[in-house]
Amino acid sequence: MSLGPVGCLLVWLPCISLVLAPPSLGQTLTPSAGQLSIGVRSDARPFSYELPPHTVDSDATRGPLSRNGYGGYMIRICDAVLAEMLVEPDISKHLMMEQIKIYDIDKEYRILKKNADQARARTADLKAAQDKTVGSSGADTNEAQEEQEIRNPPEPSASRFIDLGIKYDILCDPATITNDRRQVIVSPPLFLTGISYLTPKGAPVPGEACGDLDPAPVKPADKQPPQNGTETTGNSTKQKVPRPALIGLVGGTTAESRGLQALIDAREMPKFEEQLVKQLRKEPGKPACEHGMLVRPYPNHEEAARAFCRGDAFHYYVGDLEIIRTYVGAIPGCKFDNGVVTYTNDRYGIFGRAIGDRNKPGEAESRPTVSSELPQSGLDPVLRAAPDIVERRLLVARFFEILSQKVVFNPSILDKAYNDAFPNLPQSRKLKLFYWSIRGERLPDTTEPDGGQNQKAGAQNGAAAQADKTTGQ
Numbered sequence: 001m002s003l004g005p006v007g008c009l010l011v012w013l014p015c016i017s018l019v020l021a022p023p024s025l026g027q028t029l030t031p032s033a034g035q036l037s038i039g040v041r042s043d044a045r046p047f048s049y050e051l052p053p054h055t056v057d058s059d060a061t062r063g064p065l066s067r068n069g070y071g072g073y074m075i076r077i078c079d080a081v082l083a084e085m086l087v088e089p090d091i092s093k094h095l096m097m098e099q100i101k102i103y104d105i106d107k108e109y110r111i112l113k114k115n116a117d118q119a120r121a122r123t124a125d126l127k128a129a130q131d132k133t134v135g136s137s138g139a140d141t142n143e144a145q146e147e148q149e150i151r152n153p154p155e156p157s158a159s160r161f162i163d164l165g166i167k168y169d170i171l172c173d174p175a176t177i178t179n180d181r182r183q184v185i186v187s188p189p190l191f192l193t194g195i196s197y198l199t200p201k202g203a204p205v206p207g208e209a210c211g212d213l214d215p216a217p218v219k220p221a222d223k224q225p226p227q228n229g230t231e232t233t234g235n236s237t238k239q240k241v242p243r244p245a246l247i248g249l250v251g252g253t254t255a256e257s258r259g260l261q262a263l264i265d266a267r268e269m270p271k272f273e274e275q276l277v278k279q280l281r282k283e284p285g286k287p288a289c290e291h292g293m294l295v296r297p298y299p300n301h302e303e304a305a306r307a308f309c310r311g312d313a314f315h316y317y318v319g320d321l322e323i324i325r326t327y328v329g330a331i332p333g334c335k336f337d338n339g340v341v342t343y344t345n346d347r348y349g350i351f352g353r354a355i356g357d358r359n360k361p362g363e364a365e366s367r368p369t370v371s372s373e374l375p376q377s378g379l380d381p382v383l384r385a386a387p388d389i390v391e392r393r394l395l396v397a398r399f400f401e402i403l404s405q406k407v408v409f410n411p412s413i414l415d416k417a418y419n420d421a422f423p424n425l426p427q428s429r430k431l432k433l434f435y436w437s438i439r440g441e442r443l444p445d446t447t448e449p450d451g452g453q454n455q456k457a458g459a460q461n462g463a464a465a466q467a468d469k470t471t472g473q
Contacts, residue, residue: 035099036395037355038078039160039168040070043106043300046326046421047174047191047348048072050104064100065172073421077190078172078350080413081402085395095395103168105156106300112153113299120150155299157252165353169396174323176254177349185352185400188407190414192434194342195259196321197247197268198308198328201335206315209272210292211245243292246272248304248314251297254346255319260295262343263318301327309334320346322422342430350403354396356389412439 042050051071063079063086085095154162164171164184174193177186246269249255257280263269264276272294279288279295288294296314298304305327307313317324317336325339406413414435418427427435435442 037101037168039103039171041106041173042104043302044173047074073417074172076417076420105160109156116152155252165357169354171351174348176346187350187403189347191348193320193346194344195262196342198317198336198339209246209275210289211243242312245293245296245314247295247316247318249318259318266343352396354393410439410443
């Protein structure tokens with residue numbers, strides 16, 4: 001028996017504010033947002049990513065995300081919930097497949113970044129042409145000011161929460177549950193990971209921590225003056241060996257703050273501890289490196305992994321264990337050490353906020369309060385004024401209700417998602433205990449062809465082997 005949207009009260013408390021909070025006055029929904037919009041990542045393996053062309057996850061729940069070419073642990077979980085919402089009759093307005101819109105955060109970033117690069121290039125050309133015409137005195141122009149104002153868009157790790165409630169209602173990606181994300185709805189914990197780091201195979205401890213600001217190699221050109229990163233000897237130009245930074249990571253993630261602090265606390269890099277502390281404090285006049293860069297940030301793990309395997313950008317690749325191992329392991333011939341121990345306990349969750357439930361960045365808050373702006377007799381006048389927002393809130397509430405049920409009941413959706421996303425990869429002891437705390441002792445899945453007998457037999461054999469090993473000691 002379905003509990004309906006009000007059932008959130010019994011399953012997961014954050015749903016309360018979603019349904020009962022009054023809509024922001026004057027808010028309208030984007031026509032392309034559909035009835036429900038899902039934010040996904042195409043570059044966050046193995047949790048949320050775009051599948052290679054013509055690839056079909058045959059064993060996956062055929063929900064809207066899988067049908068549109070996305071896979072991964074968090075995608076499997078979201079898809080299972082969406083698939084149930086598509087067939088259940090308890091939603092006031094029946095949800096159709098075509099009403100679910102998918103917003104790819106990484107693709108949008110690449111488009112915005114390309115537009116910013118092109119705008120800067122056009123502005124630079126206009127400024128160069130004007131300088132050539134009017135001389136250097138015309139440098140202080142509107143074009144020059146415009147060039148300074150053209151900035152890169154925020155990286156996906158930062159923009160995903162900025163756009164939640166504006167461009168999409170549900171965020172299905174590996175996002176860590178932290179205290180500063182309490183202003184939105186959050187699911188029960190769905191995965192347990194932690195910060196770890198990789199080092200190149202057999203690499204010694206670095207002699208210095210500060211690397212070049214630009215790790216890209218400089219190509220010497222004939223009949224040109226020496227450039228940054230080159231040395232001149234007689235009539236020849238010789239390439240300098242680039243200095244790698246100490247650490248590489250994805251900017252805007254927990255690795256940039258909590259990750260570095262965890263490595264300091266664990267005394268993993270005592271030789272560079274003083275510089276790491278300066279990096280975290282960011283005190284004016286006390287840089288971690290006087291000339292160079294201690295931590296090199298990247299917009300995504302794909303670029304960070306390529307730089308790590310190239311070997312000249314940084315020494316230690318820091319990030320969530322499963323993610324950094326997945327990206328580096330996908331590059332042929334890239335060998336690494338470490339990547340076994342985690343130094344934090346980070347819980348992933350799915351986050352939600354209905355579109356129209358908040359103002360865009362920079363806009364003044366217009367949300368009315370029940371005590372001052374709403375009639376004491378009830379919320380009906382305001383709710384009738386924005387039925388589209390209310391309906392969307394109910395859909396988001398229903399999503400989190402179904403999700404909570406599928407997580408805590410046994411067998412849990414978490415087991416299926418793990419087996420699909422991490423085939424043949426044993427769970428760590430931490431992760432086993434985490435799953436056990438969520439759904440209890442795992443029960444056999446009756447949907448499996450053998451009723452779970454193979455899994456049960458495997459567990460019994462493993463327990464017997466462990467007993468033999470203990471007895472032998």
